[in-house]
Amino acid sequence: xxxxxxxxxxxxxxxxxxxxxxxxxxxxxxxxxxxxxxxxxxxxxxxxxxxxxxxxxxxxxxxxxxxxxxxxxxxxxxxxxxxxxxxxxxxxxxxxxxxxxxxxxxxxxxxxxxxxxxxxxxxx
Numbered sequence: 001x002x003x004x005x006x007x008x009x010x011x012x013x014x015x016x017x018x019x020x021x022x023x024x025x026x027x028x029x030x031x032x033x034x035x036x037x038x039x040x041x042x043x044x045x046x047x048x049x050x051x052x053x054x055x056x057x058x059x060x061x062x063x064x065x066x067x068x069x070x071x072x073x074x075x076x077x078x079x080x081x082x083x084x085x086x087x088x089x090x091x092x093x094x095x096x097x098x099x100x101x102x103x104x105x106x107x108x109x110x111x112x113x114x115x116x117x118x119x120x121x122x123x124x
Contacts, residue, residue, distance in 0.1 A: 041095055043088040051077030054088035056095070064091065064101060069113060071105040078113070086111045 042057040053067035066087070068075040078084035090111065091101045 041092050043085065043092055045081050045084045045088065048077045051079050052081050052084040053077055054084045054091075056088060056091055056101070058095075063095075066091075069108065070103045071108045083111065083113050087113065 040059050041063075042060070044055045044057065045052055046055065047053075048067045053065070055062050055066070056064035068077050069087070078087065087103060087108070090107060091103060094101045
């Protein structure tokens with residue numbers, strides 16, 4: 001009889017731990033990787049000292065603040081609002097698709113940002 005009680009207690013403990021691990025996994029995934037719909041992801045562009053940057057908002061809270069062009073050497077801002085908005089749109093699409101919101105140099109080239117003459121951005 002004592003053996004059966006121990007066996008049931010161990011089984012309950014194993015089930016409880018399994019449930020806790022599964023619940024933790026679900027919460028972690030939803031919190032960090034899962035974006036359910038594009039309507040909760042918003043994009044804003046803003047002026048920085050020598051150009052433009054963008055913000056990605058999730059539920060109206062800043063999720064990404066990008067004041068310079070990612071994937072390029074240095075910390076150069078986007079030369080115009082249009083290019084900042086294009087890059088932000090690509091990041092938003094990646095988030096909604098469940099991808100890592102990372103822009104590479106190749107992504108910047110697809111948007112035509114890598115080939116821009118960055119020396120003109122300081123002129124009025």
